[in-house]
Amino acid sequence: MELLGRILLPAVISGVIAGAFFTGLQYIEVIPLIYEAETYETAEAAGRSLSDTHGTDSQDAHDGEAWAPDDGLARAGMTLLANIVAAIGFGLLLSVSFVLLSARGRTVVGRAGLLWGLAGFGIFNLAPAFGLPPELPGSEAAALEGRQGWWILTVVLTALGLGLIAFARPVYVRVLGVIPLVVPHVIGAPAPAHHGGLAPEEMAERYIYASLVTSAAFWLALGALTAFVHDRFGSSRRRRISPALSPQSERKE
Amino acid sequence: MARTAQLTTGRHASPDTIRTVRRLWPLFFAALLGVSIIYGVGLANSSALHNAAHDTRHSLAFPCH
Numbered sequence: 001m002e003l004l005g006r007i008l009l010p011a012v013i014s015g016v017i018a019g020a021f022f023t024g025l026q027y028i029e030v031i032p033l034i035y036e037a038e039t040y041e042t043a044e045a046a047g048r049s050l051s052d053t054h055g056t057d058s059q060d061a062h063d064g065e066a067w068a069p070d071d072g073l074a075r076a077g078m079t080l081l082a083n084i085v086a087a088i089g090f091g092l093l094l095s096v097s098f099v100l101l102s103a104r105g106r107t108v109v110g111r112a113g114l115l116w117g118l119a120g121f122g123i124f125n126l127a128p129a130f131g132l133p134p135e136l137p138g139s140e141a142a143a144l145e146g147r148q149g150w151w152i153l154t155v156v157l158t159a160l161g162l163g164l165i166a167f168a169r170p171v172y173v174r175v176l177g178v179i180p181l182v183v184p185h186v187i188g189a190p191a192p193a194h195h196g197g198l199a200p201e202e203m204a205e206r207y208i209y210a211s212l213v214t215s216a217a218f219w220l221a222l223g224a225l226t227a228f229v230h231d232r233f234g235s236s237r238r239r240r241i242s243p244a245l246s247p248q249s250e251r252k253e
Numbered sequence: 254m255a256r257t258a259q260l261t262t263g264r265h266a267s268p269d270t271i272r273t274v275r276r277l278w279p280l281f282f283a284a285l286l287g288v289s290i291i292y293g294v295g296l297a298n299s300s301a302l303h304n305a306a307h308d309t310r311h312s313l314a315f316p317c318h
Contacts (some may be wrong), residue, residue: 007280030312068305075308079307082294082305083312085290086291089287090287092287096287133314135311135314148296151316211312211314
């Protein structure tokens with residue numbers, strides 16, 4: 001139980017701070033662009049219901065009876081909450097990795113945390129963005145299930161590839177890490193029949209960079225914070241948590 | 254001495270193995286929790302969850318809509 005606390009604590013603390021920081025960053029460019037794109041969506045939906053002619057097939061999750069937060073404070077609050085929860089989820093994966101490393105005698109401190117954050121950005125944002133660039137609401141896209149499948153595949157294989165490159169032994173095996181890195185892009189992401197969207201193309205392009213830059217800043221903050229809190233409270237540098245996982249016992253086996 | 258005792262335990266799980274398993278479960282549990290959270294925020298196909306996390310999903314470029 002004690003170990004579980006030492007994994008959870010850095011994830012929760014850094015998740016709350018990095019999630020709040022992320023929310024602030026989103027309000028600079030990302031969220032204004034999303035809101036602006038939604039005005040095109042609403043206009044299009046209004047036009048469709050008036051004339052009832054050729055509408056796009058985009059499944060709009062905004063209408064329908066499902067619950068949605070009201071625009072304004074409620075929506076901002078839900079976004080803050082979702083950002084924090086997501087950050088805790090990502091932070092847990094970082095925290096687990098740090099505890100595993102520290103049990104093997106390799107302490108992760110704040111600076112190395114930046115590298116881990118960069119890796120998280122590469123795995124969850126940059127690699128998927130090559131096939132599925134960040135999209136504004138109202139963009140043309142292939143079926144959701146196919147895109148989610150490709151996204152999951154890309155995330156898992158990129159993590160595997162980076163893991164091999166960073167940690168594989170013997171060292172020459174590290175070269176093989178390149179294979180899982182390129183496989184998803186050789187397969188290719190599911191593409192829509194025709195590209196485009198309701199918002200102007202220039203806006204869609206600005207959104208790609210805004211989303212990537214914001215996500216990168218979020219990941220760097222999350223990585224550094226998780227490593228810092230882990231180093232303070234969760235590392236086994238001061239109290240050895242796991243003799244069974246330590247390098248010495250590894251040699252014995 | 255402890256090492257010798259371990260070698261003679263034969264097919265039974267060694268204390269080291271038991272200790273490793275006991276110490277690994279929090280790691281598995283935490284990793285599973287992390288993955289479930291990411292799935293819930295980013296991918297779960299529930300309209301209410303989607304609408305609540307809409308701007309987060311778009312910001313982090315989870316496949317959306």
